[in-house]
Amino acid sequence: MTTATYSADVPANAGWFAKSEAWLDQRGKGAWIAAMVLGFVFFWPVGLALLAYMIWSKRMFGKSCRHSGPRTARRQAWSAMKPSGNSAFDAYKSDTLQRLQDEQDAFEAFLERLREAKDKTEFDQFMDDREKRSKELMETEDA
Template sequence: MTTAAYTTAMPANAGWLTRTEAWLDHKGKGAWIAAMVLGFIFFWPVGLALLAYMIWSKRMFGKSCRSHNPSARKQAWAAMKPSGNRAFDAYKAETLHRLETEQEAFEAFLERLREAKDKSEFDQFMEDRAKRVQTQETADA
C-alpha cells in the first residue's frame, strides 16, 4: 500500500499526529511496539504515553492495528453474500472452490519441499557424523 492509499481517508488538514498514527497502523503492531520502546529509550514519558495510548485504544491486545477499519468488515461481508444472480454466484463458488483446491495443493507441495529439505539436511548430518567417527577411529588406531 502506498502512502497515498492510507492518507486518502484522512482530511486534507490532518495533523502530524493523525498522519503518524495512520502510518503506524499501516505498518502494524510491530511499529507501535518499536515506537514505544524508542520512546522509553529517548524520553521515558513518551514511551509511557504510547503504552497508555496503545492499551486505551486496544492496539496492544487487538489482533491487528489494521482491524480498526470498520469498512473492511463491510467489504469482506459484501464479498461473501450472494449477489442475487445465480450464474454469477455459481461462478464465484466454483472459482473459490478452485482456489481453495489450488491452495491445498500448494501447501502440500510446500510440505513435501520441507520434508525433502529436512531429509537432505539429516542425511548430510549423518554423513558428516560417519566421517568424524571414521576419522576418529583412524586417529585412535
C-alpha cells in the same frame, strides 16, 4: 498558512483546537506523539491531556489496527459466502473459490514435499558427517 492547507475537512470557522487537530492528523501519528512529549516536557498536565485524548479518540492506534483483525476478516469471509441474488455470478464465484481452494491445497502439498525433501537432505548430511567423524575417530585410535 491557510486552514485549507491543513485539511479539507476543517471548516473555515473552526476553532484553534480543530485546526490543530487537523494539522497533526495530516502529519501522522509521529506528530501526535511529538506533541504529547513536548506537552510533558513543558507542562506535564498538557502532555497527560494529549495522551488521554489520543487514547480516547483512538489516535494512538492507527487505522491498520482499528480496521483489521478477526472481526473484519470474519465479516469479509461471510460476505464472500452469502449469495448475491444473481445465479450466474454465484455460480462463477463458487467455481472461482473452488479453483482457488484447489490451487491453495496443491501449493500447500508442494510446500510440504519441499520441507520433507529439505529435512531428508539435512538428515542425510548429518548421518554422513557422523559416519565421517566415527571413521576419523577409529583411524586416530588405531594410530
